[in-house]
Every structure is written in C-alpha cells, then in structure tokens.
Amino acid sequence: MPHNLPTAHAVRSMFEDLLGREVTVDSANPVSADDLPKTVVAIYVDESTRLAAVAGLDLPLAAYAGAALGLLPVGGAEDCIEIGELSSVLAENVKELCNVLTGLLNREEGNPRLSLYQVVVPGEPVPRDAAAHLLALGRRIDLRVDVSRYGAGRFSLALAA
Amino acid sequence: MKILIADDSRVMRQIVSRTLRQAGFEGHDLLEAADGRQAYDKAMEEKPDLIISDWNMPEMTGVEVLRKLRASGNDVTFGFVTSECTKEMQEQAEEAGAAFFIIKPFTPERFAEVFAPILG
Numbered sequence: 001m002p003h004n005l006p007t008a009h010a011v012r013s014m015f016e017d018l019l020g021r022e023v024t025v026d027s028a029n030p031v032s033a034d035d036l037p038k039t040v041v042a043i044y045v046d047e048s049t050r051l052a053a054v055a056g057l058d059l060p061l062a063a064y065a066g067a068a069l070g071l072l073p074v075g076g077a078e079d080c081i082e083i084g085e086l087s088s089v090l091a092e093n094v095k096e097l098c099n100v101l102t103g104l105l106n107r108e109e110g111n112p113r114l115s116l117y118q119v120v121v122p123g124e125p126v127p128r129d130a131a132a133h134l135l136a137l138g139r140r141i142d143l144r145v146d147v148s149r150y151g152a153g154r155f156s157l158a159l160a161a
Numbered sequence: 162m163k164i165l166i167a168d169d170s171r172v173m174r175q176i177v178s179r180t181l182r183q184a185g186f187e188g189h190d191l192l193e194a195a196d197g198r199q200a201y202d203k204a205m206e207e208k209p210d211l212i213i214s215d216w217n218m219p220e221m222t223g224v225e226v227l228r229k230l231r232a233s234g235n236d237v238t239f240g241f242v243t244s245e246c247t248k249e250m251q252e253q254a255e256e257a258g259a260a261f262f263i264i265k266p267f268t269p270e271r272f273a274e275v276f277a278p279i280l281g
Binding site: 014017018069070071092093095096099100102103106109113115 | 170171172173175176179244245246247248264265266267268
C-alpha cells in the first residue's frame with residue numbers, strides 16, 4: 001500500500017506539538033530549482049534504504065522553527081536568514097525537527113516504516129534523486145508554515161512512490 | 162529524584178527537561194547522556210531513579226542500553242521517548258522491561274500522565 005500524504009492539518013499539529021506554540025498553515029507554491037541552495041532537504045527511506053520521501057524547509061522556516069525548538073531568540077534566526085546559512089545550533093535543531101517529522105510519514109499501520117536517512121543543510125550538495133523528487137509535480141504538499149512569535153516559511157513534502 | 166535523560170540530540174534533551182518542568186515535575190536532579198554508551202555508564206555510576214531514553218542513539222540503541230542494564234542486575238525505571246514507533250519496537254521495549262513508551266512530539270499533558278505515578 002503506498003504511503004499517503006499527510007494533511008495540512010496533520011502538518012500543522014506536528015509543528016505545534018513539537019514547537020509548543022501556535023502554528024498556522026496555508027497553501028504555498030512548490031519549491032523551485034532556484035530555491036534549492038537555500039533549502040534544508042530531509043531524505044526519508046524505507047526499510048530497504050530506498051528513497052521514499054523528501055521534505056524541504058526553506059531557510060526562513062528552518063531558521064524560525066530551529067530557533068523556536070530551542071527557545072532561542074528570533075534575532076539569531078533573522079541573522080541566519082540574512083546571511084543565507086544556518087548557524088550550527090540551528091542546523092542541529094532542524095535536523096532533530098526533521099527526525100521527528102518522520103512521524104508524518106508513519107501514521108498508518110501496515111505500511112513499511114520510513115526513517116530519516118539524511119538532512120542536507122544550505123551550503124551542502126543535495127543528492128540528485130532527492131532534488132528531482134522535491135522539484136517534481138506529483139504526490140506532494142506545499143505549505144506556508146507560520147510559527148507564532150518567530151516567522152513564516154515554506155514546507156514541502158514529496159513522496160517518491 | 163535523580164533522572165537521566167539520554168538522547169543524541171541536545172535540543173531534544175533540553176525539550177525533555179523543559180517538558181518535565183511544564184508538567185509540574187520540578188526540583189529533580191537531571192543528568193544527561195548524549196549516546197547509548199554514556200547512558201549505560203551514567204546509569205551504573207550515578208544510579209539514577211529514572212531513565213528517559215531515545216531509541217536510536219550512536220554507540221548503543223536505547224533498547225540495548227536497557228537490556229545491558231537488566232543483564233547487570235540494574236532494575237532502574239527505564240522508558241523511551243522516540244520519534245519512531247512500531248509494534249515490534251513496543252514489544253521489544255516491553256520484553257526488555259521498559260516502563261513507558263512516549264512518541265515525539267509529546268506534550269506536558271502526556272508527560273504528566275506517564276510520570277505522575279513514577280515521580281509523584
């Protein structure tokens with residue numbers, strides 16, 4: 001049975017529970033090739049280590065959510081957005097966030113379990129197959145995620161199969 | 162009580178500590194371990210009353226730590242806080258002697274429900 005995309009509501013609840021603050025979501029445009037160098041890309045695989053899903057958090061969302069996760073001041077996130085890369089602390093926080101987001105993909109009993117394989121942060125090369133899935137039309141959800149008192153950015157999730 | 166929080170993510174250790182406080186469990190002595198080996202060593206040296214552990218960690222997984230502790234005769238109250246949750250994992254945890262299984266993301270309410278009988 002193929003995995004189902006999470007609903008916008010499930011994505012919102014996941015961010016809210018994880019960050020412990022109000023989060024709102026709205027529809028957004030898909031990621032473009034130009035956005036990729038400033039996108040955190042999380043790669044999820046099945047039990048045979050086959051690519052199963054790819055998530056993308058643009059730099060603003062990665063910075064704001066990473067800061068909110070650690071209760072860090074918003075100023076640090078804004079600095080990272082301005083210079084175009086994540087600090088090591090925010091990058092570490094976003095990696096853990098991507099780990100917990102795995103739960104969005106494992107909501108249904110009976111499907112093969114997916115797990116986080118790799119998180120690519122801005123400045124690192126995105127594996128070609130992961131980039132292709134993140135940019136492709138198909139089974140995907142693209143949302144503007146607004147983290148209360150921090151800020152908003154884009155979250156995308158594309159299923160590979 | 163002395164509580165050991167084992168997770169390879171620093172921010173997740175902070176979140177577990179914070180959520181314990183938000184759930185009303187304040188004034189406990191909190192220790193941290195950043196991988197399975199450290200978790201086992203600190204469990205043996207520091208003799209915590211409770212261990213809250215991630216499942217996937219470098220060096221040793223959480224369930225390997227639990228099995229090793231039990232094999233050493235250590236019966237500390239031990240449970241998991243993890244982002245992955247399968248029936249097999251829950252069965253393994255139960256068989257190894259885990260007292261609880263909490264799935265990330267968690268809320269202070271969930272912590273209160275699980276830890277009230279343990280921490281009072």
